[in-house]
Amino acid sequence: MSLRDDLKAYLDQELPESRMGELRIALESDSELQKEAQYLTLISQTLRSEATEPEVVGLEAALLRTRSSKKGFFTDFAKRPFLATAVCVLFVAIISAVVYPTFAKAKNTAKSPIIADQAKAMSPAYSGASSVPMMEGAKSDSGSRFADSRSMDMQIERGNSHGLQSAPLSGVPSSAELRNYAHLKDQNRMVVSRGDMTIKVDNAQNAQVQGQGLVVGLGGYIESSNSSMLEGETPIATATYRIPSSVFELALDKLRKLGTVLTENIQADDATLEYTDVAARLKVLRAEEDQYLTMLRGARRTGEIMSIRDRLSNLRQQIESMDAQRRTLKDQAALSTITVTYQQKVAAGEPDVEKGWADETWGSAINGLSTIGRFLARMVIFIFVFAPIWIPVAIVVWYLNKKKG
Amino acid sequence: MEELVREHYSLVYRFCARRLGFDLAKDVAQDTFLTASRCLRKFKEEGSFTSWLLGIAHNTCRNEVRKKKAQYMDESFWLNATSPNPEASVIDREALRRALDQLPIEQKEAIIMHEIEGLSYAEAAEVAGVPEGTIKSRLHHGFLKLRLILFAETEVTR
Numbered sequence: 001m002s003l004r005d006d007l008k009a010y011l012d013q014e015l016p017e018s019r020m021g022e023l024r025i026a027l028e029s030d031s032e033l034q035k036e037a038q039y040l041t042l043i044s045q046t047l048r049s050e051a052t053e054p055e056v057v058g059l060e061a062a063l064l065r066t067r068s069s070k071k072g073f074f075t076d077f078a079k080r081p082f083l084a085t086a087v088c089v090l091f092v093a094i095i096s097a098v099v100y101p102t103f104a105k106a107k108n109t110a111k112s113p114i115i116a117d118q119a120k121a122m123s124p125a126y127s128g129a130s131s132v133p134m135m136e137g138a139k140s141d142s143g144s145r146f147a148d149s150r151s152m153d154m155q156i157e158r159g160n161s162h163g164l165q166s167a168p169l170s171g172v173p174s175s176a177e178l179r180n181y182a183h184l185k186d187q188n189r190m191v192v193s194r195g196d197m198t199i200k201v202d203n204a205q206n207a208q209v210q211g212q213g214l215v216v217g218l219g220g221y222i223e224s225s226n227s228s229m230l231e232g233e234t235p236i237a238t239a240t241y242r243i244p245s246s247v248f249e250l251a252l253d254k255l256r257k258l259g260t261v262l263t264e265n266i267q268a269d270d271a272t273l274e275y276t277d278v279a280a281r282l283k284v285l286r287a288e289e290d291q292y293l294t295m296l297r298g299a300r301r302t303g304e305i306m307s308i309r310d311r312l313s314n315l316r317q318q319i320e321s322m323d324a325q326r327r328t329l330k331d332q333a334a335l336s337t338i339t340v341t342y343q344q345k346v347a348a349g350e351p352d353v354e355k356g357w358a359d360e361t362w363g364s365a366i367n368g369l370s371t372i373g374r375f376l377a378r379m380v381i382f383i384f385v386f387a388p389i390w391i392p393v394a395i396v397v398w399y400l401n402k403k404k405g
Numbered sequence: 406m407e408e409l410v411r412e413h414y415s416l417v418y419r420f421c422a423r424r425l426g427f428d429l430a431k432d433v434a435q436d437t438f439l440t441a442s443r444c445l446r447k448f449k450e451e452g453s454f455t456s457w458l459l460g461i462a463h464n465t466c467r468n469e470v471r472k473k474k475a476q477y478m479d480e481s482f483w484l485n486a487t488s489p490n491p492e493a494s495v496i497d498r499e500a501l502r503r504a505l506d507q508l509p510i511e512q513k514e515a516i517i518m519h520e521i522e523g524l525s526y527a528e529a530a531e532v533a534g535v536p537e538g539t540i541k542s543r544l545h546h547g548f549l550k551l552r553l554i555l556f557a558e559t560e561v562t563r
Contacts, residue, residue, distance in 0.1 A: 008545045009541050043548060054419050
């Protein structure tokens with residue numbers, strides 16, 4: 001660097017001592033350098049003399065503002081509109097994501113007692129064979145030959161281990177509520193009741209034996225049973241019971257107590273109309289038979305006798321068939337069917353299925369990740385949907401801050 | 406913090422006034438102290454508090470200029486409107502104003518900080534956020550230009 005480049009710094013005494021010395025020596029001998037130094041000094045002096053010394057104002061206001069800023073976490077926060085808006089939006093989104101499902105659930109729960117009440121109001125009298133009420137307009141989806149009858153499907157799915165008294169699905173009365181209708185027995189109705197249950201028990205075979213004992217004690221019998229105790233699989237036993245319809249509900253209750261009900265499906269088909277129809281047709285056929293018998297007693301010619309006998313034979317076949325239908329209907333209405341699957345509990349420390357723990361852990365981890373993903377997606381949706389609310393607020397806050405600034 | 410405000414307010418206010426004028430200086434000075442109070446924990450005690458505070462003021466002034474597109478470091482903010490002693494002055498005030506107008510902002514700023522506000526090269530470098538050598542260079546080139554403009558004019562006038 002040349003001496004001239006450091007001349008200003010020399011005059012300001014901002015150079016290291018060695019450099020100061022160099023310049024001092026140079027100045028003593030160089031008149032041009034001295035002249036230059038004089039110019040720079042003059043400019044510096046002029047600047048200082050011509051500079052203003054502004055009058056100081058606003059000290060009190062500054063002190064006041066400094067004092068108020070101490071309590072000002074929120075004030076300070078409010079001064080950052082973007083941060084404030086982002087926090088508000090996040091707060092709204094979290095509250096909505098948490099509160100909304102609760103509201104929706106409460107709303108659905110509030111509906112089901114109303115629907116259950118409506119079901120009660122709509123239901124006509126009960127059958128004498130079971131305590132299951134009928135619902136107007138309900139359709140049977142069974143594959144039985146009673147598909148034309150009016151029937152009510154009652155699907156009660158149990159997913160927990162807390163027994164049977166949990167709330168029914170929307171629109172379906174619970175078993176407890178149904179038992180309350182027992183006093184409305186109508187002896188004239190023919191109802192075919194069917195129940196399917198899966199029960200988790202300590203020992204499948206023992207439970208099956210107990211179930212058999214219960215059913216026999218109630219006057220029923222075992223229609224079929226089987227069990228599976230294969231290695232590596234959960235022991236299962238299944239049995240189909242025929243129970244007098246009058247004790248159908250009682251049998252269900254007793255069977256439920258054998259273990260923890262996992263699933264339960266109760267179906268009741270009203271066969272009254274069909275039975276009545278069959279009975280009426282049978283009556284007509286019998287009356288026709290009597291007429292033919294009267295005609296036969298009065299017949300004199302062989303041809304006439306043979307013709308009447310043929311017709312009588314056909315008629316009696318129809319009567320037999322119709323009577324068989326009537327007896328079957330009556331038998332089915334008299335004896336309800338309950339199919340129970342006894343699923344054995346897995347002992348502590350033993351996996352349900354060999355090598356299942358890794359899959360279970362993997363499944364749990366994936367479920368956890370998808371839950372987080374769903375939650376984040378839900379928040380994004382809420383932020384988007386609530387945009388008409390938070391965007392104007394953000395704009396107002398931004399505008400006010402800009403205006404204030 | 407109040408003590409610091411009382412002690413340094415005039416320095417900061419004048420610093421801001423020279424850069425932005427009297428209208429904006431009050432608000433900017435207040436903002437400077439608010440920022441300083443928030444960031445007090447970040448101040449490393451081995452440095453100069455004044456330089457640190459003026460550094461905040463410098464940045465606040467720059468932000469204000471950007472936000473409001475205000476004039477920055479106009480000569481009317483820091484040069485007297487009338488010369489206190491025109492006869493004794495070798496350099497004409499108007500000539501000085503014209504010469505200063507031709508300087509880049511960075512050189513003008515270095516001149517104000519050192520010549521008028523009395524900051525050393527090191528302090529000015531800390532305030533401006535540049536190395537000390539840069540301040541030295543800016544001052545050298547600024548004065549060189551002023552000398553060439555002013556004394557060439559003077560010589561021409563004479």
